[in-house]
Amino acid sequence: MNVIASRPAPQYPPHARTYRYDEIDREFLAERIAEFSDQVARRLRGELTEDEFKPLRLMNGLYLQLHAYMLRIAIPYGLLNATQLRQLALIARRWDRGFGHFTTRQNIQFNWTKLEDVPDILRALAEVDMHAIQTSGNCIRNVTTDEYAGATPDEVVDPRVYAEILRQWSTLHPEFTWLPRKFKIAITGSPNDRVAAQVHDIGVLAKRNVAGAMGFEVHAGGGLGRTPLIGRKLRDWVPEDEFLGYMEAVLRVYNALGQRDNIYKARIKILVRDLGDAFVEMVEREYATMPRDPYRLDPAIVAAIAAHFAPPPFAALNDIAPPEDPEFAAWASRSVRPHRQPGYASVTISLKPVGGIPGDASADQMEVVAALAERHSFGEIRVSHVQNLVLPHVRQDELFAVWQGLRAAGLATPNIGLISDIIACPGMDYCALATARSIPVAQRISERFADLDRQLDLGECFVNISGCINACGHHHVGHIGILGVDKRGEEVYQVTLGGSATNDAAVGELVGPAFSYDDIVDAIETIIRTHVAHRALGERFIDTYRRIGLTPFKEALYAAA
Amino acid sequence: MPLLEDGRIVDDPWVTVADDAPLPEAPTILPLARLQREAAALAGRNGPLGVALPPDVAPEAIAPLLGRLALVELTLPSFRDGRAFTQARALREHHGYTGEIRVGGHVIPDQYLALLRCGASTVVVPEGADPAVWDAARRVIGIAYQHSAAPGHPLSLLRRKLEVA
Amino acid sequence: MSSTPKARPATAPVVFTANRLRDGRVVWLGAEGSWVEALAAARVFPPEAAAEGLALAKQGERQQQVVGVYGVEIRHLAGAPVPLKFRERLRAAGPSIAAEPAGWRLAS
Structure with missing residues (x-):
């Protein structure tokens, strides 16, 4: 057996409820890294063919993408503590390009890693009890759960x-x-x-x-x-x-x-x-x-x-009225969610700024969130399956301070659940499997609907974009789903309507022929205008769609053609 | 091809015979169809018998014959095809099979430990394979988070240390 | 996943591309079996020599230099090779979106 010096336990925020590794868990991780380091060495020496190495590297989260290796790191069921998030920021700076991408499986990916650096990255992860095991490959992947758990x-x-x-x-x-x-x-x-x-x-x-x-x-x-x-x-x-x-x-x-x-x-x-x-x-x-x-x-x-997930030491508080600041109130109306504990709330942090890349966070932003979590959320952070972050346990009387901290870091876009809170896979800009780009389509839609009043007026609307049929962007279950495909070497986009991923799960219906990259945002605009023309007072897009069906949208989209 | 047991190359007394070849005195591995066809006649044979179980056949198909079989050979058509792992577990757990489970086909060293934990006994390795690489591969991870069908391991779930022979 | 000249005979000039084994970066088969980072420096094979080019490129896989070799059809635009397919143009040019946070390069 490999003899590997066990590491000291990391210094975690005392009340952060993430699963705490013990000696056995740490020893396991050290062994696993030794195994993968050896596999990398054997590959570089030519003792493993790429065919044989590929499934082994995939089971350690390492893909070879369009422009570089991509490392997908497991965030177990989306739970992080501040120490771990800081380490992700450090990895982003030292071995990537200063940012990371949070995924719909509550994981994080780094887009620019090098094969020869991966053993070092895995060792840095192990310092905070994290790894990239089974984030890919034909095995049981990272289990996901409710970002508001507990x-x-x-x-x-x-x-x-x-x-x-x-x-x-x-x-x-x-x-x-x-x-x-x-x-x-x-x-x-x-x-x-x-x-x-x-x-x-x-x-x-x-x-x-x-x-x-x-x-x-x-x-x-x-x-x-x-x-x-x-x-x-x-x-x-x-x-x-x-x-x-x-x-x-x-x-x-x-x-x-x-x-x-x-x-x-x-x-x-x-x-x-x-x-x-x-x-x-x-x-x-x-x-x-x-x-x-x-x-x-x-x-x-x-x-x-279960002892690892005991409630943190909440203070005995009562619910309070929020401060009367219109900008804060607009943010709070989207980002603040009721908590089971009186006097507390959960805060959803939007990683979807206007014109931004859905799910991306810079190393600086990760550190801001880590610091806010330490100060205001018992050191706990969650990753949501719609590619946002969550501070689960914030005192209501500290919400204003949290908002100010987020706003200073460009993390207070008040669009949670609105049309610009888009799920998008990396698409052809990074992914070797993609048939079309996703991210720039998401960016252009969020720019088109940048007016917050308009977004609030539209209310809840989920736009999901995938850059290929594998559907990492969950386009089938978006209220509006967009699927980019290849047509004779160029990108075109199919649109589905009426999908849902909640209790009333449904797969969206294809609206008609695909739209070009240039035309897709106009098509979404037309769909939204059709919804607005037909909606009852306060009716969400999905409810209007379920009431009136596909035809009015089809007619509006293809009438001019 | 060389046979690996406990991380070492060992002598292989077994002979694999084709569907219609005469049966030798030596321990013999038969194709499944022949075993099933000649089950009655084989009942009187003294020499050890084994069977090559194809990946798409559930061990249940040979359950009545297992008492007569000293060896079941499983196959990975490609190292990506993991059906043999489930077959091995089923043999040990559902059928209480205690004979040799041999795994052939396209197996890579990185699968050795998991095969042992699913109940495999021996692995057929490529000509010229370095047993040291295979032996290292079964020792590299010494902790398991699951119940194992390998003999001698405690029947507990979740974390514990493995003991490698 | 990727276009290969095996799928159908090339009808346009071809260059060969792969990812470098050590760091995954996009590289192109250049002069004398070398692998270069700039598409402009790639060796261009006429369609009838595509098989010969592929054989040469595959050596890079066998020597553990590169991974995932395949041919890319191109045309010449102002003297420079330009892939016919959008995907390959994107691969040659890098992501069409900001691939790092603002100021990252300056800071690093």
């Missing part, structure tokens, strides 16, 4: 506890590292789905029964990409202690039977769709015949992990 008033069960259990269980799982295709799990503990559970390979709703016992509703076979599908409910109730055993059973059926000869049919959603009820029966059969004891999730383990 803070939101509608939470029934704290999903972080089970997300961490899933993280540990899936880390270098011996059986499920060479799956037919990637595998994404989302878990929520609130009846209001903020994790898009129904469009995941497995979507889990943690809940309690009438007797107060913990259990899980399990869905499988949802997904976006080339074949968007809403998941199927496998079980209404899996008791807590059977959770991992049941997960094993689902993964086993998939690993044995998922298609391996066609990359476009390899996700579990195709297997679930094709087998239907038979899939559910096979999982049940697998589960019924496997030995239970080795897979029983001991309540003692759950309790030990």
Whole structure:
């Protein structure tokens, strides 16, 4: 066994509730880095072919993109503490170009890394108990959860506890590292789905029964990409202690039977769709015949992990009225969210400035957020699946100071949930798979709708942009979805309407022929004008669309042609 | 091709025979179809028997015969094709199989440890493979977060240290 | 994922590109089997010599210099090679958006 000196525990903000590594976890990480450093060395020496190295580097989050290697770092279920965010800023400065890109899987990517630097970057990450394990590859990816976990008033069960259990269980799982295709799990503990559970390979709703016992509703076979599908409910109730055993059973059926000869049919959603009820029966059969004891999730383990996520020491406060500053009020109306603890609130930090790159944050901005988190949010930060950041636990009487701090760093755009709060994948500007650019389309839309009064008047509207059919920008579930494709060597953009990723999950409908790069923003403008012409008082875009259907939009868009 | 056990190259007493070749006295690995076809006749044979189980066949298909089999050979058609991992686990866990599980095909050293943890016993490695590289690969990670089908490991979930023979 | 001259015979002049193994940067097959960062310095093969160019470029993969070799059809514009496809023009020129925060280069 490799002998690696264990590192001292990092100095974390005392009350930040992230999972705290112990000696064993740190030793594991050191071993994993040693393994990958050796793999890099073998590749550079030519002992591993690129074919053999590629899946190994992918399982360590390292892609070869259009212009450079991209390193995707896992932010476990979107939870960070201030020390960790500062280290990400340091990595951005030392090994990248001074910025990072937060993703829809609550991770962060660096776009300009070098292969030979990656072992050093991984060591820097390990100093703060972070890594890039399984952020790519045909394995179980970073588990995602509600960015307001532990803070939101509608939470029934704290999903972080089970997300961490899933993280540990899936880390270098011996059986499920060479799956037919990637595998994404989302878990929520609130009846209001903020994790898009129904469009995941497995979507889990943690809940309690009438007797107060913990259990899980399990869905499988949802997904976006080339074949968007809403998941199927496998079980209404899996008791807590059977959770991992049941997960094993689902993964086993998939690993044995998922298609391996066609990359476009390899996700579990195709297997679930094709087998239907038979899939559910096979999982049940697998589960019924496997030995239970080795897979029983001991309540003692759950309790030990739950201790990491105990509530921070909230002060006994009452809710207060916000200060009467119009600019602050405009920001607060979008960014401040009720908290379960009286006198507190959650703050969503927009990474979507007008004309900016959705999800990007500079090293300087990361440090500002880290400092604000330390001062005002028990040192905790969350990454949201719409590529924003969250300060989960802010005292209401400190909101004004937080806003001022954010505003000084260009982080107080009051557009959360509005039309310029766009999800966009990196697109062809960075991604080797992309067929069209996404980011500049997002930038131009946010510039077109820069007028905040107009955005507020339009109300909630989700625009999601993907630069290829793989749908990393979740275009299918945007109220307005934009998909960039290649047409004879040039970019064109298809538009879908009516998608949703929440409890009423739906896949958007294609509105008609694609638009050119030059015309796509005008097309979005036309769609919005059509909505405004037809809407009832205060009606959201999605509700207008559901009421009047596709035709009025189609007519407005293509009438002139 | 060389056979690896416990990180060392070992002698391989087993002979793989084709569908219609005569059975030797030596320990023999049969194609699945032949094993199934000649199951009754083979019942009287004294020499050790094994079977090559293709990746698309569930171990359940040979469950009634497992008591007669001293070896099951699994295959990775490509190192990216991980069905053998699930087959190995099923053999150990569902069927209580205690014989040798051998893994052939396109296996890379970086998969060795995981194969062992899924219950594999031996790996067929390419001609000229350096056993030191394979041995290092099974030792590089000494911590596991899951239950393992490898013998001798405690039946507990989540973190613990592995013990490599 | 990428266009290869194998997919169909080249009908325009071709240059060869790849990413450098060590740092991933975009490089082009230049004179005498070298790999250069500027498209302008790439060796241009006439369509009928595309196979020969690919064979030469593949040596760079075997020598652990580059990864993911493929051919890019170009035309000449004011004497300089310009890829026919938008993707390849973007790859040659770098991202069309700000690829670093304002002031980053000055500060570093």
